[in-house]
Amino acid sequence: MPATPAESGPASLPMTAQPATRSTDKLMTAQEAVARYVRPGSVLGMGGQNIGRCPMALTHEIIRQRIGGLTVAGCNLSIAMDQLVGAGLVSRCICGSGNLERFGTTFCWRRAIEEGTLQVDDYSHLAMVTRFLAGEMGVPFMPTRSLLGSDLLPRVPESSPGARAGKALVVDNPWAPGEPVVLVPALEPDVSIVHVQRADRMGNLVIEGFSTHEPEMIRASRRVIASCEELVSTDEIRAHPEQTSIPFLHVSAVVVQRFGAYPTSVHRYYDYDAAQVSAYQAAARAGAPAVAEYLNERVWGCAGFDDHLARTAGPDTLEGLRQAMQAIV
Numbered sequence: 388m389p390a391t392p393a394e395s396g397p398a399s400l401p402m403t404a405q406p407a408t409r410s411t412d413k414l415m416t417a418q419e420a421v422a423r424y425v426r427p428g429s430v431l432g433m434g435g436q437n438i439g440r441c442p443m444a445l446t447h448e449i450i451r452q453r454i455g456g457l458t459v460a461g462c463n464l465s466i467a468m469d470q471l472v473g474a475g476l477v478s479r480c481i482c483g484s485g486n487l488e489r490f491g492t493t494f495c496w497r498r499a500i501e502e503g504t505l506q507v508d509d510y511s512h513l514a515m516v517t518r519f520l521a522g523e524m525g526v527p528f529m530p531t532r533s534l535l536g537s538d539l540l541p542r543v544p545e546s547s548p549g550a551r552a553g554k555a556l557v558v559d560n561p562w563a564p565g566e567p568v569v570l571v572p573a574l575e576p577d578v579s580i581v582h583v584q585r586a587d588r589m590g591n592l593v594i595e596g597f598s599t600h601e602p603e604m605i606r607a608s609r610r611v612i613a614s615c616e617e618l619v620s621t622d623e624i625r626a627h628p629e630q631t632s633i634p635f636l637h638v639s640a641v642v643v644q645r646f647g648a649y650p651t652s653v654h655r656y657y658d659y660d661a662a663q664v665s666a667y668q669a670a671a672r673a674g675a676p677a678v679a680e681y682l683n684e685r686v687w688g689c690a691g692f693d694d695h696l697a698r699t700a701g702p703d704t705l706e707g708l709r710q711a712m713q714a715i716v
Contacts, residue, residue, distance in 0.1 A: 413590045413641045417448040417614065417692065420640035424578045424610045425454050432519075432579030432604045433461040433468055435651065436597060437488045438659045441467045444614050444647035444692040445580040450474045451686060460576055462512045462600045466651065466664065469493035469671060470686070473678040477505060481574065483512035490664050494671035495678060508554050509539055514571050516600045521573035522607030528556075528570045535569060578639075579608040582648045583632070584655060586615040590638030591624045591631050596654030598632060605637050614642040616656050646696055646705055658711040663699060 435441030446467040455476040473495035485493040499505035513533040521529035585593040650663035670681040
């Protein structure tokens with residue numbers, strides 16, 4: 388059986404920076420990091436889940452710079468992905484789902500699928516993590532049972548060895564003939580964006596609460612941009628090594644951005660803003676003109692994410708979200 392190549396963006400896309408391991412100071416602005424590492428046509432890994440820790444500041448910067456032709460990959464692609472789709476910057480999604488929990492589906496994403504302008508490769512969440520795991524380990528594919536019995540596989544008998552649909556291959560377990568397993572190809576994003584609680588200038592990352600697919604995705608990625616709520620010293624990182632979720636060698640850029648996941652939540656820092664999630668969902672449900680108006684006012688019309696926060700939320704709202712999280716934790 389031929390090896391399945393790892394999925395990534397155009398191989399010819401240049402990267403202007405040295406590998407992440409050669410720099411001890413990766414602190415940049417969002418504008419600098421996105422301009423340096425996100426290219427048109429990239430496979431963009433996206434962190435966050437539903438309404439938690441979505442990389443909104445970095446997403447806004449990609450939209451602001453109008454970097455298009457993207458393939459967006461992740462488990463549950465949420466509001467950040469939907470805004471990229473609404474801005475017309477995504478040609479393909481590879482994901483487990485697209486929704487904002489009780490706030491409904493991702494409407495720009497769904498509309499683009501229905502209109503045939505967006506290609507979607509639909510996997511389970513576990514299959515997505517398995518694909519990132521293969522990319523992390525440097526192997527061309529990884530076995531899983533996750534997709535068996537589902538309609539996410541090609542419409543061929545699952546028990547038929549060699550049943551192929553591009554995104555998966557059903558084979559017999561060589562140690563248990565007659566027992567089917569699914570091989571999924573490695574996924575190696577050209578660049579991934581995540582928002583975390585804490586980081587140092589070297590790029591050591593501390594993720595608290597859920598991490599879902601992010602550790603595997605980050606380690607599988609060629610470049611990683613991490614925004615953080617709080618910049619801490621490397622001495623503090625070294626004093627508590629057990630808290631480091633991702634070591635510096637996997638990270639290309641660190642962006643300090645308080646409330647960088649707003650309007651989604653960050654564990655221990657602030658709660659999600661239900662009013663603003665609903666405001667975006669109302670625009671997305673209404674259609675392209677309302678989405679364009681939203682983006683013109685909240686993204687393209689803002690000098691940066693701090694300006695977005697000032698216009699959209701204001702200090703009193705942000706403080707209220709901070710206090711609401713403190714009451715929970």
